[in-house]
Amino acid sequence: MAEEKKQETNKPQxxxxxxxxxxxxxxxxxxMTRPYGEVVKLMNSLSTLTPQGYTGGSTDVGKK
Numbered sequence: 001m002a003e004e005k006k007q008e009t010n011k012p013q014x015x016x017x018x019x020x021x022x023x024x025x026x027x028x029x030x031x032m033t034r035p036y037g038e039v040v041k042l043m044n045s046l047s048t049l050t051p052q053g054y055t056g057g058s059t060d061v062g063k064k
Contacts, residue, residue: 018052024046024049027046028043028047031043031046
């Protein structure tokens, strides 16, 4: 039991990266040249990325 807890705490934390929209499009263009079965999961992950600082449209940007 204690061994399981020790393994869980030793998991590395995922790293966060920022890439430009140009780099993202280059990656997507490249992946579109590869066979579908190889890249579908990765392309789905990339397509769900949100811009840094994006709040999901919850802020009101209209005039008051």
